[in-house]
Structures are given as structure tokens and as C-alpha cells.
Amino acid sequence: MSDLSLTDKERGAFYREITRNMALDYFFVFDSAPLHFLYRDKVLPGELTDIEKRNKIVTETVWTSAYHEYLICNVAYLFLYRGAVLQMPLQVHEVGTGIFAAPPEDDSRVYVSAEGVEANFNAFMKDKGWRIIEKARQSDPRGSWQTVVSLPDRTMRIASLIPSGNHAVVELIVTWSEDGVLKQTAFAAVLIYDVDGTVLMDRSYIEMSAWPSGRRYSYERSRAPQDRPQTSGVMDEFYRYSKDHQLDITLSRPEQRNLSIVEGAWLDTWNTSTGSGTEVFHPERFRTQLPLQKCSFNLDVSAAVLTLAKEAAPDSEMRIGQTYAKGNQVAVEGIVSWHRDGITRESPFLSILLLDEDGLIIRERRYMTRENWPGADEVMTRLGL
Numbered sequence: 001m002s003d004l005s006l007t008d009k010e011r012g013a014f015y016r017e018i019t020r021n022m023a024l025d026y027f028f029v030f031d032s033a034p035l036h037f038l039y040r041d042k043v044l045p046g047e048l049t050d051i052e053k054r055n056k057i058v059t060e061t062v063w064t065s066a067y068h069e070y071l072i073c074n075v076a077y078l079f080l081y082r083g084a085v086l087q088m089p090l091q092v093h094e095v096g097t098g099i100f101a102a103p104p105e106d107d108s109r110v111y112v113s114a115e116g117v118e119a120n121f122n123a124f125m126k127d128k129g130w131r132i133i134e135k136a137r138q139s140d141p142r143g144s145w146q147t148v149v150s151l152p153d154r155t156m157r158i159a160s161l162i163p164s165g166n167h168a169v170v171e172l173i174v175t176w177s178e179d180g181v182l183k184q185t186a187f188a189a190v191l192i193y194d195v196d197g198t199v200l201m202d203r204s205y206i207e208m209s210a211w212p213s214g215r216r217y218s219y220e221r222s223r224a225p226q227d228r229p230q231t232s233g234v235m236d237e238f239y240r241y242s243k244d245h246q247l248d249i250t251l252s253r254p255e256q257r258n259l260s261i262v263e264g265a266w267l268d269t270w271n272t273s274t275g276s277g278t279e280v281f282h283p284e285r286f287r288t289q290l291p292l293q294k295c296s297f298n299l300d301v302s303a304a305v306l307t308l309a310k311e312a313a314p315d316s317e318m319r320i321g322q323t324y325a326k327g328n329q330v331a332v333e334g335i336v337s338w339h340r341d342g343i344t345r346e347s348p349f350l351s352i353l354l355l356d357e358d359g360l361i362i363r364e365r366r367y368m369t370r371e372n373w374p375g376a377d378e379v380m381t382r383l384g385l
Contacts, residue, residue: 006284014285018383019296024173024186027291027365028159041356043160046255046327051247052163055193057114059161059168062121063191063199067156070129071148073136079124080199082106087203087238089333089348090369093231102201102241109196117197147213151176154212159186160352162331164324165247166193169331171291171352171365176212185210186291188350188367190322190333192245200245203238203333205350205367207292235335235348239321242333251325258355259325262332266353266361270306270318270336282360289365293385305379312375313338321348328355338374347372 006014019026048056066076082103088095112120141149148154154176162169168191175184185207192201208214251259265280281299288305289296297305310316316338324331332351337344349368356362370380 011284014287014298017298017301020294020384021296022184022294024159024184024291024294027186027289027296028171028173041328041354041362043329043354044327047252048163049165051166051193054114054117054197055166055168055191056161056163058117058193058197059163059170059191060158061114062118062197064156064158070125070133071145071154073132073145074143075125075129075132076121078132079121079129081202082194082198082200085199085201087201088206089203089235089238089350090205090367090372091208092234092348093346093372096231096234100201100238106194109194109198112196114197120197146216151178151212153177162324162326162329162352164326164331165249167191167242167246167324168193169324169350169352174212183210183212185212186367187211188352190242190324190331190350192242201238201242203242205292205348207369209371210292232337232344232346235321235346239333242322254328255325257359258328258330258353259323261355261359261361262325262330262353263320263323267318267320270316280361282356282362285356285362286360287363289363290368290383291365292367293370293380293383295383295385297383301382305382308378308382309373309375312378313340315339316374328357329353330355336374345372345374347374 021027062076062080066080070076084101085103087100136145154174156172156174159171159173161171169188170191171186171188173184173186175182177183187204187206189205190201190203191199194200208217211217261280269280281302283299286299286302287296288298288302316336318334318336320332320334322333330353332353333348334351335346335348337346339345347369349366351364351366353361353365354363370376370385373379
């Protein structure tokens with residue numbers, strides 16, 4: 001086992017109980033130079049297949065530019081997305097199943113390289129896209145165009161990217177300004193790419209209360225019917241779709257080990273214990289990071305937070321919907337379910353875990369909603385949020 005002793009500088013970084021930082025770079029800079037010495041473990045990308053390399057490039061180019069340059073009418077998504085493929089797990093308890101429609105099967109699609117995807121997209125824009133934009137500019141702004149007009153400096157950058165077969169797990173930071181004040185938030189997305197480089201599914205973990213178009217979303221929700229949506233089992237259907245469309249993946253031995261640790265001991269910390277004293281976490285270096293809540297805390301606070309959640313919902317159970325192992329990271333999409341007032345509640349989440357060379361978890365970066373979580377009030381009070 002590697003040396004577990006920490007220098008004074010490392011101890012000062014890791015032993016802080018709770019860290020709050022309005023600069024979201026805090027959560028991601030520590031993954032690599034120049035501050036990776038604090039963790040001693042760089043993020044290892046793992047060996048990428050040709051399709052994973054292609055999807056990584058498409059995510060970094062066409063998919064990202066779709067947000068930056070073609071937000072008017074969401075015109076880029078007319079090419080890139082195969083219908084209404086966007087899922088918003090953290091809002092399922094508000095909107096139910098209606099937010100996702102799987103595209104029809106299409107076996108006629110053929111493989112396209114990253115360069116080919118970009119060339120096809122540029123051809124689409126030249127043939128149709130720009131005409132759609134010019135027509136939209138002749139009317140009052142609505143939807144995404146209204147967001148562009150009201151927040152013209154809105155931008156997005158990739159913080160981390162994990163290709164896994166035909167899936168890609170990507171973390172992003174979004175910045176914009178309101179009344180001259182810089183705002184920022186993070187979100188994570190799980191993308192499924194088809195062979196031609198178009199997107200079969202985009203599952204985006206977004207906190208709407210801190211999102212550039214959050215006010216517009218809240219307004220639309222206030223006008224929507226107030227019937228209780230069907231939420232139980234919705235995410236399981238989404239994950240089943242992902243699994244049905246997942247390519248077979250060959251994992252390295254370290255990746256197999258890391259995946260078995262996460263699917264076993266890590267999951268057990270929620271379902272069978274308070275999380276304290278377990279050997280799955282590095283006792284000194286582990287931190288839970290909550291980018292959407294902009295705070296980070298050590299193992300002791302993590303155990304206390306889990307205890308509060310279990311006390312508020314003793315029957316709460318965590319189950320894994322989908323996992324992605326690459327290099328020394330494992331991404332997990334899962335669901336926490338519990339009962340309140342006789343009603344089954346479910347809250348999806350996405351966690352990205354970094355493991356050291358000995359298989360100890362040294363970080364969990366979790367995307368979850370602060371409102372729909374067991375013991376939410378008690379947990380947020382403990383974290384000072």
C-alpha cells in the first residue's frame with residue numbers, strides 16, 4: 001500500500017471540514033496540474049477505443065459549439081439530436097415522464113469519423129441551419145433565443161470528459177452575468193452517440209434554481225397543470241434504454257477492480273452502514289464534492305451527512321442504474337428511494353469517483369438536487385447551505 005502519511009500542506013487541504021468556494025474551478029483544477037500533487041493521483045484517461053476517441057472529439061467540438069454558437073432556435077440540435085432526446089433527471093419529480101421520447105430505431109446509419117461529423121454539420125448549417133436562424137431573427141425572441149438576448153455572455157466549458165463505449169460522461173461549467181455580476185454553475189451530462197455521431201440520448205444533471213434560463217423554466221412550470229406526475233420507476237426506464245444501447249466494453253484489470261469496489265463496498269456504505277469506519281475510502285484524503293451546491297467536505301462530515309439522511313428516511317435505499325469505468329475513475333448513475341407520508345419518493349443522482357492505485361476512493365463528485373433528497377433540510381443545515 002502507498003504511504004498514507006500527509007505533509008502539512010496536504011493535511012491543511014484535506015482536513016478542512018467543509019470548503020465553500022464560489023469558483024467552480026476548485027472542483028476540477030485539483031484533478032490535474034498544477035495542483036494534482038495534493039492528491040498524488042492524476043486522473044488517468046485509460047485506453048480509448050476508436051469510437052471513444054471519436055466521441056471525445058465530437059463532444060469537444062460539434063456538441064460544445066452547438067451550445068456556444070448555435071443556441072438560437074437550438075438549430076444545431078436539429079442535426080445533432082435525434083428528436084426529443086433530452087432527459088433532466090433532477091427535474092423528474094416535477095415533470096414526470098413527458099420530458100423524454102426515445103428516437104425510433106434506424107439501422108441505416110453508418111459510421112462517421114469526427115471530421116466527417118463536423119463536415120456533415122457544416123453542410124447542414126449551410127443548407128438549412130442558417131436559413132432557420134435568419135427566419136427566427138425576424139420575429140420576437142422566444143425560448144433559447146430569448147436566453148441568448150438576455151444573457152449574451154453565456155458560455156460553457158468542459159471540466160472533465162469520460163468516454164465509455166458509445167457513452168460519454170461530461171462535466172461542464174457554465175458562466176454568465178446578471179446586472180454586471182458574474183454567475184456560474186456546473187452540470188453533468190451522459191451522452192449516447194449513434195454510429196453516425198448523432199446523439200441518441202442526452203441525460204443532463206442540471207440544477208434549475210441556479211441555471212441561466214431557470215427563471216423561464218420556473219415560469220413555465222407555474223403555468224403547467226399541477227397534477228402529480230408519475231415519477232416512481234421513470235429513471236429505471238431511462239437507464240434500461242441506456243443499457244439496451246450500450247456497446248460491449250472491455251475493461252482493464254484496474255478498471256474491473258474499481259468497478260467491483262464501487263458496485264459493492266461503496267454502494268453498501270449507503271444501504272448497510274453510516275459510512276463511517278469503512279475501508280473503501282481513504283481515511284485522510286477522501287472528500288465529497290457537490291459542484292451544484294458549491295461545497296466540499298471530508299470523510300467525517302460525509303458520514304454525518306449520511307447519518308442525517310438515514311435518520312430522516314430510515315427505509316432509504318440506493319440502487320445503481322448505470323456505471324462507466326475508465327482509467328482510475330468510475331461514473332455512477334443511481335437512484336435513492338424512500339417513503340414520506342406514505343408516498344414513494346425517488347431522487348436520481350450522478351457520482352464520479354476517483355480511486356487511487358490501491359483501490360481506495362479519494363473523491364466523490366456528486367450531482368444531486370438539494371430539494372429532492374432524503375433529509376434535505378437537515379443535510380443542508382449541516383452543510384451551512
